[in-house]
Amino acid sequence: MTPDADTVQLLTPEGELVSHPEYHAEVSADGLRELYRDMAWSRRMDGEGVTLQRQGELGLWPSLLGQEAAQIGAGRALRDDDYVFPSYRDHAIALCRDVDPLHLLRMFRGVSNGGWDPAEKNFHLYTLVIGSQTLHATGYAMGTAKDGAEGAVLTCFGDGATSQGDVSEAFNFAAVYNAPVVFFCQNNQWAISEGNERQTRVPLYQRARGFGFPGIRVDGNDVLACLAVTKQALERARAGEGPTLIEAFTYRMGAHTTSDDPIRYRDSEELEHWRAKDPLARVRALLESRGWADEAFFADVDTRCEERASRLRTDLRETAEPPPGNIFAHVYADGHALVDEERADFAAYQASFTDREAK
Amino acid sequence: MTVTTLPLAKALNESLRKAMEDDPKVLLMGEDIGRLGGVFRVTDGLHKDFGEGRVIDTPLAESGIVGTAIGLALRGYRPVVEIQFDGFVFPAYDQIVTQLAKMHARALGKIKLPVVIRIPYGGGIGAVEHHSESPEALFAHVAGLKVVSPSNPSDAYWMMRQAIASDDPVIFLEPKRRYWDKGEVDTGTAPASLHAAQVAREGSDLTLAAYGPMVKVCLDAAAAAAAEGRSLEVLDLRSVSPLDFDAVQTSVQKTRRLVIVHEAPVFFGSGAEIAARITERCFYHLEAPVLRVGGYHSPYPPARLEQEYLPGLDRVLDAVDRSLAY
Numbered sequence: 001m002t003p004d005a006d007t008v009q010l011l012t013p014e015g016e017l018v019s020h021p022e023y024h025a026e027v028s029a030d031g032l033r034e035l036y037r038d039m040a041w042s043r044r045m046d047g048e049g050v051t052l053q054r055q056g057e058l059g060l061w062p063s064l065l066g067q068e069a070a071q072i073g074a075g076r077a078l079r080d081d082d083y084v085f086p087s088y089r090d091h092a093i094a095l096c097r098d099v100d101p102l103h104l105l106r107m108f109r110g111v112s113n114g115g116w117d118p119a120e121k122n123f124h125l126y127t128l129v130i131g132s133q134t135l136h137a138t139g140y141a142m143g144t145a146k147d148g149a150e151g152a153v154l155t156c157f158g159d160g161a162t163s164q165g166d167v168s169e170a171f172n173f174a175a176v177y178n179a180p181v182v183f184f185c186q187n188n189q190w191a192i193s194e195g196n197e198r199q200t201r202v203p204l205y206q207r208a209r210g211f212g213f214p215g216i217r218v219d220g221n222d223v224l225a226c227l228a229v230t231k232q233a234l235e236r237a238r239a240g241e242g243p244t245l246i247e248a249f250t251y252r253m254g255a256h257t258t259s260d261d262p263i264r265y266r267d268s269e270e271l272e273h274w275r276a277k278d279p280l281a282r283v284r285a286l287l288e289s290r291g292w293a294d295e296a297f298f299a300d301v302d303t304r305c306e307e308r309a310s311r312l313r314t315d316l317r318e319t320a321e322p323p324p325g326n327i328f329a330h331v332y333a334d335g336h337a338l339v340d341e342e343r344a345d346f347a348a349y350q351a352s353f354t355d356r357e358a359k
Numbered sequence: 360m361t362v363t364t365l366p367l368a369k370a371l372n373e374s375l376r377k378a379m380e381d382d383p384k385v386l387l388m389g390e391d392i393g394r395l396g397g398v399f400r401v402t403d404g405l406h407k408d409f410g411e412g413r414v415i416d417t418p419l420a421e422s423g424i425v426g427t428a429i430g431l432a433l434r435g436y437r438p439v440v441e442i443q444f445d446g447f448v449f450p451a452y453d454q455i456v457t458q459l460a461k462m463h464a465r466a467l468g469k470i471k472l473p474v475v476i477r478i479p480y481g482g483g484i485g486a487v488e489h490h491s492e493s494p495e496a497l498f499a500h501v502a503g504l505k506v507v508s509p510s511n512p513s514d515a516y517w518m519m520r521q522a523i524a525s526d527d528p529v530i531f532l533e534p535k536r537r538y539w540d541k542g543e544v545d546t547g548t549a550p551a552s553l554h555a556a557q558v559a560r561e562g563s564d565l566t567l568a569a570y571g572p573m574v575k576v577c578l579d580a581a582a583a584a585a586a587e588g589r590s591l592e593v594l595d596l597r598s599v600s601p602l603d604f605d606a607v608q609t610s611v612q613k614t615r616r617l618v619i620v621h622e623a624p625v626f627f628g629s630g631a632e633i634a635a636r637i638t639e640r641c642f643y644h645l646e647a648p649v650l651r652v653g654g655y656h657s658p659y660p661p662a663r664l665e666q667e668y669l670p671g672l673d674r675v676l677d678a679v680d681r682s683l684a685y
Binding site: 085112113114115117118119120124125127129132134135136137138139140141142143144146147165166169170172173176329330331332333334336337338339 | 412417418420422423425426427428429430431432433434435436450453454457458461462463464465466467468469470471472502503505525526527554600601602603604
């Protein structure tokens with residue numbers, strides 16, 4: 001769980017900028033404040049997810065706490081015409097793609113299995129089967145290249161996913177067809193209760209070399225480094241130079257999902273070690289040391305986050321239950337005789353209650 | 360004149376060619392489908408004529424083939440994927456079942472996945488292990504997939520065209536032991552619907568229902584039975600999901616007896632589903648219980664035993680005798 005000397009870092013945990021021979025931090029007062037706002041809202045929205053689950057409003061919530069820099073860095077590196085294939089913890093990237101967070105909450109409430117239009121947002125639905133989406137991303141990228149379009153594809157997955165055959169197959173297809181895809185692995189150290197040592201014997205970013213494309217490890221709690229590294233990888237892809245693997249070395253501060261208990265499998269020392277690397281704190285330190293933000297700015301960010309979270313909570317609670325007939329909606333694009341038959345039977349069965357009540 | 364006599368494999372080849380000519384978004388993907396033309400030569404010549412951008416030789420990875428085909432479909436392409444043999448589809452089964460089948464519903468209909476997965480299936484060619492299986496029930500059980508199997512060259516041509524035109528994922532099971540059987544193909548005539556069963560031979564005493572490789576066995580059985588004065592109707596189901604129960608019902612209401620024949624194991628097979636539904640629909644018409652003839656609950660056996668395993672003329676006629684004895 002120690003990053004090596006090759007790890008790209010542009011902003012230290014203390015909030016100091018450091019130079020790197022290849023990657024450069026994009027630092028402006030406005031830009032930095034925006035990144036801070038994005039991360040603060042991601043954290044607040046995510047916290048609302050956890051709270052709502054505890055209150056029984058959601059069946060489950062996978063928290064991104066600790067991974068704000070990785071996700072906002074990658075999310076803000078994207079251009080509008082880029083396409084994202086996420087995993088199921090990529091809420092901050094969803095926010096960067098303008099996906100209504102209500103969709104994310106509703107999904108974990110059990111109202112839908114997605115709800116947004118992937119093509120409208122250039123953000124595919126969450127994929128729950130581990131690593132499957134890396135192949136979809138690769139195929140989509142192959143299509144993008146065939147079309148002669150300029151967009152690149154970003155796909156997100158965790159350290160656990162790298163153990164899946166699909167991820168290796170995706171690496172290989174992407175390399176063989178020189179697909180414009182960026183593999184963004186958020187190594188948050190834990191696949192539920194299993195640590196990195198149960199997933200790999202080599203640093204994950206080094207895998208790329210065996211497939212014939214570059215792999216880079218970046219400080220995943222450093223939003224400036226994540227932004228710079230992802231931007232460059234996306235540009236490489238757009239320029240026809242093929243795939244890149246980025247390993248964002250980060251840490252999941254909460255549970256895998258609200259269903260597990262990390263106290264059973266990891267110690268508090270480790271948590272404290274990572275708490276000192278907090279992604280928001282270091283941007284805040286830089287903003288303050290540059291005099292680019294004062295107390296009023298941070299108070300304003302907090303107030304806005306509270307307002308949005310409150311609205312989100314209200315909207316979620318007002319969400320209507322899906323109509324029962326939805327079971328049969330969209331099973332097939334062209335229809336299916338059996339589904340039609342079952343839909344009719346189901347409707348008749350439902351109507352039998354109404355008829356009885358009417359009598 | 361648009362009628363030609365073609366072997367089934369060549370009819371598929373012509374069908375793929377026409378689909379690719381008509382729609383530049385149609386792509387072929389698979390192992391060895393390019394220069395070699397596929398191990399059964401179904402894609403013969405297409406690589407030469409359409410290029411490697413549209414007839415894509417893939418790495419040897421079935422999950423990768425189907426997973427990237429999903430991505431290509433999301434990008435607006437219509438991939439037709441070849442799985443080299445039935446028993447090798449399972450590395451891709453996860454992508455087919457958890458992703459391909461469900462993504463349209465997951466997106467509330469906002470995305471479509473027009474992917475065709477071609478699988479040469481079934482036995483009877485003396486092949487080694489994993490090269491003779493009939494996995495149709497495993498796919499038919501999954502909502503979101505359509506499963507079809509032609510039994511003759513004309514259907515092979517038209518059903519492939521229709522499968523490619525469908526906005527749903529279609530598992531296209533090619534009866535490999537019929538690849539070399541010849542038949543007339545009328546490329547100019549409007550076809551039956553992809554999912555409609557067809558009466559392959561009219562009869563009045565009993566209905567034999569089958570699809571894919573077993574249709575010919577049933578036709579042979581009906582011819583043999585006719586010599587003994589029995590009139591068997593042969594129904595070519597063509598589509599396993601959806602299944603044309605109306606056509607089966609119509610036939611059974613006429614003949615009052617039903618025997619279902621398929622190569623796949625009988626236990627939890629498509630025959631069980633047909634028997635259950637037809638019993639429900641035709642309870643008062645049936646003169647005998649619905650009988651099934653198929654493979655045993657065993658792994659597909661070594662080739663020297665496959666003639667014992669596969670339903671042949673005698674086993675079909677034995678079931679006919681048992682049904683008529685009620």
